[in-house]
Amino acid sequence: MSSRISIENAQWEAAAHPPPYIHKVGKPPKKNFVEEFTATMRETLFPDDPLRQFKDQPWSRKLFLGIQTVFPILHWGRHYSLGMFKGDLIAGLTIASLCIPQDIGYAKLAGLDPQYGLYSSFVPPLIYAFMGSSRDIAIGPVAVVSLLLATLLENEIDSKKNPHDYRRLAFTATFFAGIIQFALGFFRLGFLIDFLSHAAIVGFMAGAAVTIALQQLKSLLGVKNFTKNTDIVSVLRSWNVQTILIGISFLAFLLLAKFIGKKNKKLFWIPAIAPLISIIVSTFFVYITRADKKGVGIVRHINQGVNPSSVNEIFFAGSYLSKGFRIGLVAGMVALTEAVAIGRTFAAMGDYSIDGNKEMIALGTMNIIGSMTSCYIATGSFSRSAVNFMAGCNTAVSNIVMSGVVLLTLELITPLFKYTPNAILASIVISAVAGLFDFQAALLIWKIDKFDFIACIGAFFGVVFISVEIGLLIAVSISFAKILLQVTRPRTAVLGRLPRSTVYRNISHYPEAAKVPGVLIVRVDSAIYFSNSNYIKERILRWLADEEEHLKGSHQPGIQFLIVEMSPVTDIDTSGIQALEELHRSLEKREVQLVLANPGPVVIDKLHASKLADLLGEEHIFLTVADAVTICAPKNEEA
């Protein structure tokens, strides 16, 4: 074959001149199937190498380390000191004062009686303190999950008409959320939550915040039922002036407190205790003035005492079983995403590391036990975790302190909440969710990645204009679409040589890079898999067609060598090998030789396994683009 001879000539010619040192492309050490499979599984499921500490330990020590892995408190508890407790005590009291008002508000948001919010801030944080590995996270009910849960539950059961079944379904969903969280962690499938992109979460959260705020406006304005008459008198009559006054003035107070806390980080405790102060002042005010008789909505009743058992409330059979499972799956995954994101953020700030899968086991256990003790889905709250961090917490003991304060509240002072106006709870929820609307993050996303921004804005509008579930669905779909786009349409680039070097770079990035006459160098920027093999083959041929068209007018030599820079091609599968073979045959018909530069170990292995290496000829495979050019266009190299 004429083309084969020409490269041998070239090699001979190169050898005649003093040759530059050309490295051979090595064949990697052979791995057998079992080794390869084990390595892949380990990298997929145990990327953090969690068993490292168990290595070379005696049996009894391994057992102890195992128990300690499940209950990290046994590890840090041994070094716990009074000094650390001081920080945890202050942080615990601060987050307790923040969580009690929020809990009551969130329970109402979830369509449950107020005490269920407090219950969910008592049991789950206690369990997390023993099993969790984040130092800074504050556990309890959160706004977005409460809203999502209410939306999903209301689709099945009307909370007004059948509050008992509604509550039972809530516990069922919580139970399954826990099971799913536990299972994901146990089977080390935690990476699945990475498929919800950061951008989509930002949009989803902002959308949920707007939805919650609009919903709460109803309580804030004291509207019993939105009137359907549109004339202004009817609308105004449906409002209650006292309620509006109370709601608006306390909302202003809360937002002011938030603003102060933001301006001066040292005053973080002002927004943290403002909600409790609002509750105390407004409750006292209503009690004195008996404003509730003038139409101001109040809490009216809240159960006293600790969590009753709810084991018998969970639907373990019937049609609600599968519904509970489905709701638990969705709400549990969202709760998990939030908790893991918080855990990672604070771990990065404190430079410690947390094992996502272990966290999931802890969160799962806490929700399973929670569902049996009248709690609904609890997770990490971003706002309370931030306060916890700033108040100087050292360990999960701050969660225990908070839990203790909630216990005292349940036992002693719940009756006092009777006169708390609903409008205050609404303003507390509104001021809490305001933080979820992260405009700065959205702006940064816009600047960095436009596609991410579409995901963000799509999720936002989905939640606001359609529903929470649709918004979530949009967020997940766009995240997936991005992944699929990434794997079907990888980038390719034509390379040229940078002046005074042997470095080859993308000519659209470095306009000074010069093409080598007679040679087209194309870099493929992705593993070659079935999802993109055909595209890559056709794209390379299109680069060649473009180049040949471009050369047609000029007097330069036609393309004789097509060098494919394979550095970024980390893997190739059967379809990819087939595509390369087809590329080789197409090029052969055009009298262009296919040359590969720097295929990685996996690719080299497969080139040999498939005999494609023999078909191409080993002399067509080089370690670097520079080596390939030296052989293919030796005259040019010297010029």
Add this chain to the structure above:
Amino acid sequence: MSSRISIENAQWEAAAHPPPYIHKVGKPPKKNFVEEFTATMRETLFPDDPLRQFKDQPWSRKLFLGIQTVFPILHWGRHYSLGMFKGDLIAGLTIASLCIPQDIGYAKLAGLDPQYGLYSSFVPPLIYAFMGSSRDIAIGPVAVVSLLLATLLENEIDSKKNPHDYRRLAFTATFFAGIIQFALGFFRLGFLIDFLSHAAIVGFMAGAAVTIALQQLKSLLGVKNFTKNTDIVSVLRSWNVQTILIGISFLAFLLLAKFIGKKNKKLFWIPAIAPLISIIVSTFFVYITRADKKGVGIVRHINQGVNPSSVNEIFFAGSYLSKGFRIGLVAGMVALTEAVAIGRTFAAMGDYSIDGNKEMIALGTMNIIGSMTSCYIATGSFSRSAVNFMAGCNTAVSNIVMSGVVLLTLELITPLFKYTPNAILASIVISAVAGLFDFQAALLIWKIDKFDFIACIGAFFGVVFISVEIGLLIAVSISFAKILLQVTRPRTAVLGRLPRSTVYRNISHYPEAAKVPGVLIVRVDSAIYFSNSNYIKERILRWLADEEEHLKGSHQPGIQFLIVEMSPVTDIDTSGIQALEELHRSLEKREVQLVLANPGPVVIDKLHASKLADLLGEEHIFLTVADAVTICAPKNEEA
């Protein structure tokens, strides 16, 4: 900060020595959002640049080219000659002789009366000939789609009890299959079929072949109903000896013909006409001996005349509408995958190119019109296309010839099929699907990619032991799992310098590559996206921990610089930027400096947009690893 000063010192020091020429990392030319978005959309939806030929043409020419794009026959028809027709005539007659017996068998496989198979080989090939761009494909009903359609239809309607509604649902499914194929092509979403991996298809096809063969054994053995008694006498009594004799002997004849055709490519026409010969001989034999009276099952009745209209048979309302849509979606996608795979294979062999999306429009149109003329889903048949190719077809005219022969058959000789024994049809189907069991391909897959092999074997066992749909589901799921694995767990590698060069390569691939003291060089082999950003960050930190542990005992200097080789990192999103930032902060606490080598244009852009470039310091970003090492470890470079 001390670390910042040290690199400046190093630069100063490097400047004091005669410095090697260090390239700056360029900022790429700025693109605005609209340009960027348009480029992405064009690359995703129009990767083949189909509008190239329209460029710089007058308006009237554009219109003509547009019509020609939809009907490629206007293009190749103008250069059509008598010489070409000779090839097409022979090929058309050959595939007609092969398709007529197969059509009758496949129609029975699909649970329809025999004439519907012939109908489907008359109208669709005609339409394809005008609109399709493959020269070699032979259109008609195929085994796998027939089986899949029957399975899906039987789930809804029993073909024995209610054959009329069953047939109506078949037309409805065909209609929607056509609509979906057309829509995919029209909206240029054809790349969606690339998500079914080659390996999964090989397994699925083999599984379908085994299932079909087992099913046909029933007809071949003349079993009316499988007896439930297990004693051998009952079993034998349920068999019909004449049928078995006829079936087995003709199956042997067909397989022998196939074997001859495989051994000598020139005798390809022997297996092509063997089925027709079998039909003629066996029909004549049954007619003479009246073996049908002794229990040999025969076709008995087959409608004469061309396709009747079936527009009124399609369910355009009612519950069967959505069922038909669902069945059409699944069967249509499988049919599409097969046709496009065939089109691409033969295009690669003939070195012409076909536009997948245009093909889908042609296939969709032909099935839509087919559904209105009593045809069920037609697509490209691999075995008949191969015969077409080998018989020397030149254009789609061979499909027109075949269609004409089928028309004559329908008009004139269908009554003669009355005495054709069912056992012959069964042996024809069995010998046809034997080719779908591609053991060689499976072996190659095993050699090249073990994960692909799992997909292949999973799909195979799914089809054989559970059902066609489940097999298909397994095939799709494993294909997707592979994509997800690819994007969540990208490879990373530690690099070392090859002796006597400035080339840095994976030390597990090139054991001779030497690490640079005080420097750890890690290459990340994928774009950094939300789905893997966290993993990549933690994996890099783990490489560092491993390296530091390794160095602990020795007297070598600790790691001061972590160079991340970014060549394969073609893109980065918000989560990726965040991960790099977290990595930078973690390293800062350990007094290790983060250095980036060769970030691509997109990455550089985003590093600047996010201000991360300022945080890292531009002096920490290099064009090549060699440059970075020169600055970070200048002493070592000289050693």
